[in-house]
Amino acid sequence: MAVRVPQNSIGHWVIRALWVAAVAAFVLYIPTRTETGTIGDMTVAIEFAIAAISLNLVLGYTGIISLGHSAFFGVGMFTTAVMVDRYGWSQGWTFFIAFAVAFIVGCLVSLPALRLTGIYLALVTLALAVLFPTLMKWNKLEWLTGGSRGITGIGYEDVPTWPLLGELKGRDGRAVFLYWLGIVLLVVTYAIARGIVKSRAGRSLVAIRDNEIAASVMGVHTARTKTLIFGISAGMCALAGSLSAIRLDAANPDVPTVTLIGSITFLLMMILGGTATLWGPIIGALLFVVIDTRTREAGASGTGVINKVFNDWMNFTTSPAGFILAVIILVMIFVAPFGVVGLLRRLASKLVVIVPRPAGTPAAAGDVLAPAAAAEVVEGAGADAVVVSGDAND
Amino acid sequence: MDKFFEALFIGLSNGAIYALVALALVVVFRGTGALNFAQGEMATLSAFIVWLLNNAGVPLVLALLLGMVFGFVIGALTEITIVRPLERKSPLAVFVATIALFLGINAFTTGVWGAPPDEAIDSLFPNEPDSYLSLLGTTWRYTSIGALAVTLVVSFLLFLLFQKTRFGLAMRGVASNAESARLVGIPTGRVLAGSWGIAGALGALAATLVAGVNLQVTPTMMFTIFVYATAAATLGGLDSPGGAVVGGLAIGVIEAQAATWSTEWVGQDMKLGVALLCILVVLLVRPAGLFGTSKVVRV
Numbered sequence: 070m071a072v073r074v075p076q077n078s079i080g081h082w083v084i085r086a087l088w089v090a091a092v093a094a095f096v097l098y099i100p101t102r103t104e105t106g107t108i109g110d111m112t113v114a115i116e117f118a119i120a121a122i123s124l125n126l127v128l129g130y131t132g133i134i135s136l137g138h139s140a141f142f143g144v145g146m147f148t149t150a151v152m153v154d155r156y157g158w159s160q161g162w163t164f165f166i167a168f169a170v171a172f173i174v175g176c177l178v179s180l181p182a183l184r185l186t187g188i189y190l191a192l193v194t195l196a197l198a199v200l201f202p203t204l205m206k207w208n209k210l211e212w213l214t215g216g217s218r219g220i221t222g223i224g225y226e227d228v229p230t231w232p233l234l235g236e237l238k239g240r241d242g243r244a245v246f247l248y249w250l251g252i253v254l255l256v257v258t259y260a261i262a263r264g265i266v267k268s269r270a271g272r273s274l275v276a277i278r279d280n281e282i283a284a285s286v287m288g289v290h291t292a293r294t295k296t297l298i299f300g301i302s303a304g305m306c307a308l309a310g311s312l313s314a315i316r317l318d319a320a321n322p323d324v325p326t327v328t329l330i331g332s333i334t335f336l337l338m339m340i341l342g343g344t345a346t347l348w349g350p351i352i353g354a355l356l357f358v359v360i361d362t363r364t365r366e367a368g369a370s371g372t373g374v375i376n377k378v379f380n381d382w383m384n385f386t387t388s389p390a391g392f393i394l395a396v397i398i399l400v401m402i403f404v405a406p407f408g409v410v411g412l413l414r415r416l417a418s419k420l421v422v423i424v425p426r427p428a429g430t431p432a433a434a435g436d437v438l439a440p441a442a443a444a445e446v447v448e449g450a451g452a453d454a455v456v457v458s459g460d461a462n463d
Numbered sequence: 464m465d466k467f468f469e470a471l472f473i474g475l476s477n478g479a480i481y482a483l484v485a486l487a488l489v490v491v492f493r494g495t496g497a498l499n500f501a502q503g504e505m506a507t508l509s510a511f512i513v514w515l516l517n518n519a520g521v522p523l524v525l526a527l528l529l530g531m532v533f534g535f536v537i538g539a540l541t542e543i544t545i546v547r548p549l550e551r552k553s554p555l556a557v558f559v560a561t562i563a564l565f566l567g568i569n570a571f572t573t574g575v576w577g578a579p580p581d582e583a584i585d586s587l588f589p590n591e592p593d594s595y596l597s598l599l600g601t602t603w604r605y606t607s608i609g610a611l612a613v614t615l616v617v618s619f620l621l622f623l624l625f626q627k628t629r630f631g632l633a634m635r636g637v638a639s640n641a642e643s644a645r646l647v648g649i650p651t652g653r654v655l656a657g658s659w660g661i662a663g664a665l666g667a668l669a670a671t672l673v674a675g676v677n678l679q680v681t682p683t684m685m686f687t688i689f690v691y692a693t694a695a696a697t698l699g700g701l702d703s704p705g706g707a708v709v710g711g712l713a714i715g716v717i718e719a720q721a722a723t724w725s726t727e728w729v730g731q732d733m734k735l736g737v738a739l740l741c742i743l744v745v746l747l748v749r750p751a752g753l754f755g756t757s758k759v760v761r762v
Contacts, residue, residue, distance in 0.1 A: 134558065184747060188558070196739040199739070209727075391569070399564070402552075402560055
């Protein structure tokens with residue numbers, strides 16, 4: 070029998086404090102106790118997490134299928150590269166302009182999106198994803214983008230000194246600094262996403278996803294909402310691209326994350342973590358990077374099951390992480406369409422149930438017993454709505 | 464005028480390949496109402512099977528037929544094991560599943576065959592330096608003529624299948640109304656698995672033709688072709704097989720002409736951009752495509 074904890078009671082605050090402490094401990098553990106390689110991998114995970122969060126806003130919450138987020142990632146990457154290399158900006162300031170440029174591009178792309186639905190929208194965004202690298206290599210744009218060679222030399226030579234971090238030097242120092250820069254960006258993106266989702270705007274997104282006509286009848290300005298959310302999502306994804314450009318010290322149209330494969334990876338890691346949940350994209354990105362590094366280590370070590378299956382039997386010459394991710398997703402759509410976070414939430418609800426305060430009661434009446442059914446209504450009530458029952462109105 | 468005919472012919476032979484893949488997409492879409500994003504990758508996998516068989520000493524034509532059987536089997540299996548159970552849940556689940564298949568097959572082919580040496584394969588048609596036809600002031604290579612001829616023959620065979628056989632009648636029945644089709648005793652399951660299978664076989668054929676033109680099989684060879692094929696299917700109408708053929712040839716010719724007449728702006732690089740512009744214009748002006756039926760939704 071699950072323990073019932075009233076919402077906002079002392080017990081609930083203890084649970085929340087434990088969560089925050091656990092996350093903070095993990096965030097602090099990485100740069101202080103692990104090697105430079107691991108810190109770098111975690112920075113990659115942060116990039117993926119930001120991209121997946123941005124995709125989650127449009128696909129998870131609003132139900133707009135986008136395969137074009139690799140292009141927005143690329144917009145961020147190239148904006149940073151151009152501003153640093155051509156105009157001599159400092160790296161940190163390019164995040165703002167990257168967000169702005171991608172926001173405008175996203176709003177423009179979403180204009181046809183207002184007239185199209187479902188599969189047709191997927192086609193247009195697919196086209197965008199495929200077009201982006203080609204556009205960057207186009208000879209008419211070579212003066213700006215550097216053609217197929219791209220732009221190099223945009224990372225930090227000496228990282229700036231931040232109050233809490235102290236003096237950071239050399240390769241290790243750069244890795245630690247980029248990690249913290251990534252954490253700041255991730256916190257900002259998470260906060261924006263959470264702010265949108267938990268507000269009136271977030272409820273109109275879910276309304277559009279579940280039944281667009283009903284939403285517009287209820288007074289949601291669907292065209293404006295869809296355009297704005299697409300723009301914001303594109304801007305967020307560009308932040309990840311900017312970070313990636315600084316980490317890689319280069320912007321190149323052949324980096325996998327700015328090609329269609331990037332879009333697909335963002336999408337699948339979001340599904341893996343849990344669609345329409347705030348933590349899902351972060352967990353999904355982390356899991357993917359863990360799978361990726363583990364399989365690479367297994368391949369290098371020459372032992373273990375992964376190595377036996379992929380290197381000895383199948384003769385893989387690249388990381389099998391994409392293949393493993395695809396297989397996991399194919400299994401998961403059947404057994405756990407709500408993703409890892411949804412699965413954990415279901416397990417946790419067997420232990421602890423947060424009982425929400427009935428609507429209309431004052432905050433003081435914390436531990437009023439509510440019907441158990443209402444207990445399910447925690448953050449992201451539509452966690453599995455997208456995959457399981459996305460089209461109930463068909 | 465020479466330039467015009469040259470571009471026209473290059474366009475037609477490239478367009479023939481797009482048309483084949485577009486046909487595969489349309490056959491699936493008519494039956495299931497889903498777009499198979501993994502169609503191109505399934506085709507690549509089948510082409511690798513053809514290469515494996517051919518390398519093991521099987522004659523190329525026989526290897527192609529076996530490859531098409533393989534394509535048919537993976538197509539049908541996908542429908543039976545993945546699409547059918549998921550369709551009841553939601554269309555988005557089917558979309559995610561085809562995307563996952565795309566990544567999985569792509570990662571598999573890249574992992575196994577991505578590194579050098581190249582997987583060299585012969586063309587299905589004579590491909591010597593002198594195997595071409597001089598016509599209208601340009602050279603028309605047999606490989607290109609072959610691709611066009613194969614597409615036209617296959618389209619005609621599919622037309623016969625759709626219009627003249629019991630299976631085709633059943634397919635049209637399922638396409639127009641799956642529920643009613645089931646009620647009048649059409650084995651919808653078998654029809655849908657068959658449609659996915661036919662699409663898989665078409666993909667295998669197209670990929671082998673592409674490999675024959677490039678003289679090698681590569682894991683990414685169907686990437687852009689898949690995008691062109693979606694452009695073709697959109698142009699012709701996602702539920703119209705005739706439209707897919709016309710759309711494929713049209714996209715091929717349009718991009719070739721654009722590349723020829725505007726070498727500076729379009730050239731070989733931005734051909735893709737032209738095709739994508741086509742998709743966008745068609746979707747905004749006439750979302751159902753040239754020959755497709757527009758869908759009326761009851762609110």
